[in-house]
Amino acid sequence: MRDEWLQVLLRRAPLELLRDAVDITVVAYAIYRILLLVRGTRAAQVGQGLLLIAVVYAISQRLELITTFTLLDRSLTSFLVFVVVIFQADIRRALMRVGDRPFFLRWRKPVDAPAVEEVIAAAEGLAARHIGALFVFERDASVDDFVSQCTFIDAELSTALLFTVFLPSQDNPLHDGAVIIRNGRIAAAGAVLPLTSSGTLDRQLGTRHRAALGISEETDAAVVVVSEERGEISLCFNGNIVRGLDTKTARQALYGVLYSKRQAAALLREAGQAEREGRTSRRPPPPPPRSGVRPVPKGEGEQGPRAGGDER
DSSP states (O other): OHHHHHHHHHHSOHHHHHHHHHHHHHHHHHHHHHHHHHTTSHHHHHHHHHHHHHHHHHHHHHTTOHHHHHHHHHHHHHHHHHHHHHTHHHHHHHHHHHHTSHHHHTTSOOOOHHHHHHHHHHHHHHHHTTOOEEEEEOOSSOSGGGOOOOEEEEEEOOHHHHHHHTOOOTTOTTTTSEEEEETTEEEEEEEOOOOOOOSSSOTTOOHHHHHHHHHHHHSSOEEEEEOTTTOOEEEEETTEEEEEEOHHHHHHHHHHHHSOHHHHHHHHHHHHHHHHHTOOOOOOOOOOOOTTSOOOOTTOSOOOTTOSOOOO
16 A cells, blocks of 8 residues: 555656645645634534534445435535524634734734823823723724723823723713723723623633723724722733733733734834933823812722723
8 A cells, every 4th residue: 555655656746746745735734723713712612513523424425324414415505604603703703813913914004103102101000009991902893893882082092081081980980991092092981891701711800801801802902901909901912811011011012912023123112212211202190189089989880790890
């Protein structure tokens, strides 16, 4: 058998062998990337079921089990359509991850670097005061379909305004939700986001972090989270979370997600030089609220199980 295969290979031209090798490599790499994309999702479990059906289909054809083969053959097309409809969210998420490859980032609509710096400055000030916050950078995929309620603002983005939005007070109904940043402006505030359905999330993380992960799973948005309880900054993207960031690492992580590698490196060098020269455009956050502003008592101001804010 081995000699027969060797004779077949020797009879083929080198160009044909090279073409077959490239063909097999492309298919193997495509299957490998698909497995990486669906790993840890419901689609992975469905893939196991489809593999079992394919094995039964092949065996029934080989053993001439006419009834079984006919049933599977006629229902295969309908079953594939059913799978696509049921798991369209997982398929959409996988395709968005393909678009997040560094090769495609150069053609994406860039996020204004000054907007990133304003958010980093606001997150730094809010974390120092243990004030929870949620900043959503909308990218190519719109978040409108996943926001159940919000207040449209369309205001110029600034550190002072962001700080004011999240200032906890009975007279400030926006502080519990998320801020949507679109085209370098504050598009909306008080946004309620979908929660992640992941069962592997750290139990220490509350509703705010679950909402950040939820919107990052459904869209290509990058989300900056400030923990009220721990006073730490986190970044969520593509269903992943990076915790325990300080100002420097948060800036590096956010630029790394929003820009290509070359663009991020250039912007980070520019930001570092601006800070060293003392000409940073970031404005300091406003002081803590005066006594005339009534803070929200602990336990009040919650929006329910789908809220964008929580005690964590």
